[in-house]
Amino acid sequence: MRKLKNNELDRLSVDAFKEAKKTPIIIVLDNIRSLNNIGSVFRTSDAFLVEKIYLCGITATPPHKDIHKTALGSTDTVAWEHVENTMDLVEKLKADKVKICSIEQAENATMLNNFTPEENTKYALVFGNEVKGVAQNVVSASDVVIEIPQYGTKHSLNISVSCGVVVWNIFSKLVNQFN
Secondary structure, three states, X not given: OOOOOHHHOOOOOHHHHHHOOOXXXXXXXEOOOOHHHHXXXXXXXXXXXXXXXXXXXXXXXXXXXXXXXXXXXXXXXXXXXXXXXXXXXXHHHHHOOOEEEEEOOOOOXXXXXXXXXXXXXXXXXXXXXXXXXXXHHHHHHOOEEEEOOOOOOOOOOOHHHHHHHHHHHHHHHHHHHHO
C-alpha cells in the first residue's frame, strides 16, 4: 500500500462544498468551553457534510486562532450561527420539524448502536458542556437522547470525540439506508 498524496484525495473546493448536498444533520454546541473542541467539531462537520453548526451560549465563534488551529479552514466551509439561548434554538428547530437528539447519559437513553435514523428526517445533535453536559431543560425537550455505549472505567468522552463518533455513525447509517 502507498499513502495517498493530498492532490489525490479528491477534496472539494470551498465553493463546491458550499454547493454540495448536505447530510440532514445539524450540530448544536451547548455552552462548550474549549476552543480546540469547537474547531474539531467544525472539522468533523466538514468531513461528513453537516448542514450547519449552532454555537450556543458561551461557545466561542470564529474567527479565533485557537478554533482555527483545529478547524484547519473548515470554519470557511461549514455554515454556522451563534444563538444565545440553546432552548430558544431547540424550540425553533422543533417548530421546523427537526428531531432534537441530545447526546447524553440519561434514563431511557437509546444506545447509539440501536439508533436508526428515519428517512426524510433532519436531526439536530446536541452536544453539551465539557463538565455539565447538555442542560437538563434541553434533554427534557429532546425527541430522543442518544448515549454512546462505553465499557471502561470512565464513561466519559471528550466532546469532540463524541461528535466524531456520533456523526460518523449516523452518517454511515444514512448512507447505507437511503442510497
